[in-house]
Amino acid sequence: MKLAELGEFGFIERIRRAVAGAPGVHLGIGDDCAVLELPPGERLLTSTDLLIEEVHFRREWTDSFRLGRKSVSVNVSDIAAMGGTPRHLYLGLGIPADLPVEELDAFISGFLSACRDYGATLVGGDTCRSPGPLLISVTVEGSAPSAEVVSRRGARSGDGIYASGTLGDSALALRRLLDGSLPDDVSAARHHDPRAQVELGRTLAKARLPSAMIDLSDGLLADLGHILEASAVGAEIEIAALPLSPAFRSALAEAPELIELALSGGEDYQLLFTIPPAREGELAAISTALGLPLTRLGTVTAEPGRLWLRRADGGREAATAKGFNHFSPFGKG
């Protein structure tokens, strides 16, 4: 079936029927606005992301189901970074005329499966045709008790710098795809179907452990740079401390320059956070409980904006925040 036959309202009606109600959702899909209620005393947390074909993804590299899942996860990751619980999602779709309805159905199935994983509900959106690329716009609303919201602003000199999981896997998969070769399964899964670290974010926030937190979407150096700027501090990172997966390590053994991907690759969707020294001891139990590595990468320093990389030989070099520049034709700014 072609989308022009089904029509905008037919398509929306199919989605509406697939979504169940949820507590706090007084009106979902099917009115001018969604009508919602947050738990009493909680702050509203909202974030929005665009995913554009040929910029953020290629349809030939992924399937529609995982693209739907990833569209949710990259957005929910921003809620995790504030220590919040994701609640409501909004999906804007600009759809090329030639996209089969079956592909759209798979995308929606993936989108809804990820919503279920995170306990969130699709409550609104907008659909129209696109004259060019497939366009995906996702907005997420979450909430957290006001005293538990974690911003980028609170890092202090002496705090430990930590990352969850491993770094560079997604960027390694993307590098393979760009080279025309096949990524290993672990890296490919990290790239096509990343998991937002909601449980970790909530656990840390509830314990009021992090002085600052951000999700790793633009690359470690760029995202750490955002914390340093917002907190007016500096940092020193030990390159040897970067948490790397076995697949990444074996790639690195063949091509040492790939360490750049763990430093600046982007799309890790892990959490990067700073912890006051007196409380660093509490992390081990959380890591064990969640079955998730939490690795100390370095230390916050006093000099605003100054970011040093400590090499394995003991020397150090000044780093610049070389995150993804979406406006540069070469990606890196």
Added chain:
Amino acid sequence: MKLAELGEFGFIERIRRAVAGAPGVHLGIGDDCAVLELPPGERLLTSTDLLIEEVHFRREWTDSFRLGRKSVSVNVSDIAAMGGTPRHLYLGLGIPADLPVEELDAFISGFLSACRDYGATLVGGDTCRSPGPLLISVTVEGSAPSAEVVSRRGARSGDGIYASGTLGDSALALRRLLDGSLPDDVSAARHHDPRAQVELGRTLAKARLPSAMIDLSDGLLADLGHILEASAVGAEIEIAALPLSPAFRSALAEAPELIELALSGGEDYQLLFTIPPAREGELAAISTALGLPLTRLGTVTAEPGRLWLRRADGGREAATAKGFNHFSPFGKG
């Protein structure tokens, strides 16, 4: 200056500096999420819209400042339709590489000027390059006391059907532009810089007058059709009752078939609402106070989904909801 030189973070920083704080905005642009607080006891109302170049607008027909304003107004109109107060906006931009920074600055100026008009604040967004058209994604959050939220669901047989303002002006301007001729100034202003009827929506909701309400974005027949479907009722509309501007009337005198634009043209961004008969008398004072025509178009009937058009000669015909179909190559579904 080209956008690639300014970079994503440079561009966001320019926007951030142009936005003032507001009550209830604990964190705006510059963290993973905006952190917000609604007035106690109010429901959260959220809506999202996509505006895509060559689908919703052409850059040659409008200037960037008014495009920025319209991007806000069409979204805020959904808050007005629920009886709410608009509070927070989120802007996603997919930007063609060749778009001059000056155009972007004009767009942002227009966007922020409309935010100020509605008393709302830009608190977040996402920017990236677009490989094709200019892409605009806007999400708005508003709120209303829970007892005052108006949905599409409450229309009852015997209720009067009302529209604010005049109908068809925006569609007339679009028709002229598509024909390659120049629209009159009034119609052009309605098309390029519509005003969301927030004050009317709030006034009606506060008085708990409307049994159902919607904003006129897809065209009178299509949007009335949404109310009929959600409320499981029918309607009869008097064609002679349609509120038309002087400019529209003079166009109609030359081409009577243009009445179709008032019935199905779309983008009026007026409010369409139903009022129980016992309370219709209260509308005149509101119309006078706001300086805005509120016109009775017809009556809600009992037969679900049945929409009759009463002609000036007394005869009637069954109407179908011929609103804009964004997936049809010809626009109309």
